[in-house]
Amino acid sequence: MSDNTSEFSADAGDGETADPTADDMVIETDVASATSSSETTTTPDPIIRSRDLDVFYGEEQALDSIDIDIPENRVTAIIGPSGCGKSTFLRCINRMNDRIEACRVEGELSLRGKNVYDPDVDPVALRRRVGMVFQEPNPFPKSIYDNVAYGLEIQDVEGDHDEIVEQSLKRAALWDEVSHQLDSSGLELSGGQQQRLCIARAIAPDPEVLLMDEPASALDPVATSQVEDLIEELAEDYTVVIVTHNMQQAARISDKTAVFLTGGELVEFGDTDQIFENPEHDRVEDYITGKFG
């Protein structure tokens, strides 16, 4: 099943991907225009780039000509009123939209210079490099250990799985609470713990990008702040793209903010400080100050 031969899957099937660093990927996807990364620059090259991205559900247009450059190893927040296409955009990045029959994507969305909608891209391989955390915690009905180890198993990740599971749970700030009960079901945890388990599960196979769709919206305030702290820490090693409808949250944890507004437009994208303190567009200011939306 998994022996598709696209550039993405070739990479995923190969043992060296235990540590897929940035340079690895650029070499392996022999795209001439690959924007090679010089890791010393202060503003890194975009890891995700979209141009003229349109998404339709049947006749209805959900995203309208989105151009965005999402930087590496930063937290990028996507905010906007409900129904403006935030989730839709996130699902474009790892092609989870493929599962929606009515959904049609046009334009370009690239991961490190490779358009993920090219016909030779295997969505399975893509998703192994772009992890996702969902709005509702959705642990598998398996043990805590098996939840975290699942990605390692299906991706044949080399190395000591026990060790990786422990590390991932530690990074998700869950280890202390569950280290003595790794064999019990992930469903026995509280909502906040489940969401951190889902984060541990997503980071265990060491993806390059972590997509989070309102990961704290189903959580209580304490669990929310734990998850927020976690996201800030993760940004040291991962590119995090997080959808949130909570503006304080976006302001607190993100480096960059993209404001989508009704009609599926990306109205403004820039440094979070600038967006919240001095937005260019009146509509964005109105939205941020709560005048509508």
Place this chain on the structure above:
Amino acid sequence: MSGDSLADDLTRRTQNAPPELLSRTFFFVCAALSIATTIGLIVLLTTEAAKFFTFSAPLVGVEGETATVVEFLTGTEWQPTSGRFGVLALVTATLMVMIGSSIIALPLGVGTAIYLSEYASPRVRSILKPGLEILAGIPTVVYGFFAIIYITPMLQPFVPGLGTFNMLSACIVVGIMIIPMVASISEDAMSAVPEELRQAGYGMGATKFEVSTDIVVPSALSGIFSSFILALSRAIGETMAVTIAAGSTAQFLNPFNPATYTERALPMTAAMIKLIGGDVTGGGLAYRSVFAIGITLFVITLAMNVISDYVAQRYREEY
């Protein structure tokens, strides 16, 4: 709204209104009827079976005494007209039907369910699911003839010495018969697995096959087990198809030896049909043995139900 009228609104009136009373009584009678019927059947089975085991008078056409409970349960020879009542000959035949049909129906049924729930497009599913239900609705006597007219002749070139009547065809045809049940119940259980879990799997980079086998099937396990137990109960209780296909000759066979499946045999239900439809007169020993088989069958089916409940509890879906 004044306080008074609020108090009026809240007084109990609907609970004892005539239509409410009437419908409550009606539904109670419905429930009571089905329970009473069940109890009546159990009492009938037990008392008639007890009469079989306590029969003492020598009988016309029957030499010797009736069987004791131990003889009945441990005997391997079934010859009611000559006073041999070893029910094991029948139980093993029933076991063969269970084993043989399961080997066919469980994998194919679950495979069909996975296909319908995870792979088929809504359009294909909307055609196939009713198709399965039609398959389930075909009278079982048709399956019996299907076995001797098509299945056996088809098998004969490959299985040397296969007679017209044999357990193999009976098992295959019962297996085909219960596939829709396994598929339909398992598919319901799989469709009930929340989409979020699949999303989680696909989001991790799982293939469709991995999502189906690692996530959907384990999550739907208790429903799948229930479908197995129900299908097996159906296989045990199945009468017409096996009576026609298996040849109505009681033999004690080893159900775990594949070679024995080319033989004829007489499962419990078929034995009962044969006794009732044949030369049995009311009140005789052979007539009473029908109830002895019946209660044995009842105990087995009851045990299956208990196991099924236990399994459903144990592997309850928790998502």
